[in-house]
Amino acid sequence: MPMKDLPADQRPREKLLARGPGALSDTELLALLLRTGLKGHGVFELAAQVLHEFKGFAGLLRADAAELKRIKGLGPAKRAELAAVVEMARRALAQPLRDAPVFDEPQRVKDYVALHLGGLPQEVFAVLFLDGQHRLIEFERLFHGTLTQTSVYPREVLRQALRHNAGAVIPAHNHPSGVAEPSRADERLTQTIESALQLVDVRVLDHLVVGQGSVITFAERGLL
Numbered sequence: 603m604p605m606k607d608l609p610a611d612q613r614p615r616e617k618l619l620a621r622g623p624g625a626l627s628d629t630e631l632l633a634l635l636l637r638t639g640l641k642g643h644g645v646f647e648l649a650a651q652v653l654h655e656f657k658g659f660a661g662l663l664r665a666d667a668a669e670l671k672r673i674k675g676l677g678p679a680k681r682a683e684l685a686a687v688v689e690m691a692r693r694a695l696a697q698p699l700r701d702a703p704v705f706d707e708p709q710r711v712k713d714y715v716a717l718h719l720g721g722l723p724q725e726v727f728a729v730l731f732l733d734g735q736h737r738l739i740e741f742e743r744l745f746h747g748t749l750t751q752t753s754v755y756p757r758e759v760l761r762q763a764l765r766h767n768a769g770a771v772i773p774a775h776n777h778p779s780g781v782a783e784p785s786r787a788d789e790r791l792t793q794t795i796e797s798a799l800q801l802v803d804v805r806v807l808d809h810l811v812v813g814q815g816s817v818i819t820f821a822e823r824g825l826l
Contacts, residue, residue, distance in 0.1 A: 605633065605645055628653055632662075635683060640675045648675045661721055663688050692717060699738035704730070704772070705807075711772070712810065712817040714741070719776040719812040727754050727775040731762065734769035736807065754791055756798035763804045771799065774810040782813025789825060796826075 610616050614626055614634040623631065632649035639645035652673055656662040662684070670681045695714040704711050711730070718741065719726055727745040730738055742762060745754050763771055773795060775788075788811060796806040809820040820826045 605637075628659060632659075635687065636680055643675065648673075652676070657721070663691055663717055664721055696738060696741070699730075701737065703736040704732060704738060705736060708819075712819075715774045715810050716812050716817050718743075719774060721814070722776050723778055725775060725778060727773065729759055729762065730772040730774065731766040731768040732770040732772065732807070733767075736770055739766045739768060754795075756795045759795055760798050760802065760804075763799060764802060768804055770805040770807050771795075772808045772810065773806065774812065776812040780814030782811045782816045782818040784809075784811050784818060784820060784823065784825065789820075792820060792826070 605613055611620070614630040617630070618626055618634065626634070629646055629649045632652060633645045636645050636649055636652075639648040652662065653659070655673060656665055656669075665684075665688070667681060667685060670676050670684060676684070692714075695710060695717060698707055698710055699714060715728070715730075719728060724746060726743050728741060728743045731740045731742070733739055744758055744762065747753060759771065759773070762768075773792065777783075788809070792806065792809045799806060806826065807821070808826060811818045811820075
């Protein structure tokens with residue numbers, strides 16, 4: 603049924619204003635943003651298709667413009683709006699990390715990294731570069747593919763740390779298998795990076811491993 607044909611109290615916008623956003627289903631929330639569907643396919647059907655394609659909001663928040671373009675019915679305007687929402691979510695999570703030491707809110711760090719790296723089909727190695735007060739300067743994806751000591755170059759981590767004038771770093775990478783458990787290779791890689799950065803007095807504060815729905819940190823495991 604088209605949104606306009608629903609009873610007023612069942613339309614997503616009216617429902618949200620009357621009862622709050624928590625009263626809406628995932629499909630209703632996305633339909634409210636998309637507003638229109640396709641000929642023969644209403645906006646609720648389009649919203650459900652998008653959520654199915656990306657396995658919910660978590661996958662949708664990690665989708666890039668090319669992936670959104672695959673969905674029939676997501677024209678330039680809708681893709682731009684979705685991309686804007688994704689960027690707002692990323693900036694909302696990043697802002698507290700820039701304003702205060704990251705370890706003031708360790709769960710925020712996990713949420714931020716999970717948003718960027720969770721659910722990716724290949725391994726990605728990234729680094730949070732921090733200032734002397736451990737506030738976020740920049741988050742950068744540095745390497746893609748199967749990550750080993752030979753494919754992740756400590757000199758590149760070192761070069762970027764110097765470019766950002768970082769006082770500390772937190773490496774992070776994902777496990778596409780979904781299992782966040784750190785491997786022995788992860789431990790060796792962290793030790794190699796730590797040794798390289800010690801030469802320029804940049805500390806490795808932690809290393810985060812992102813799996814399916816969980817983030818494990820080396821610090822919590824006593825590996826650093």
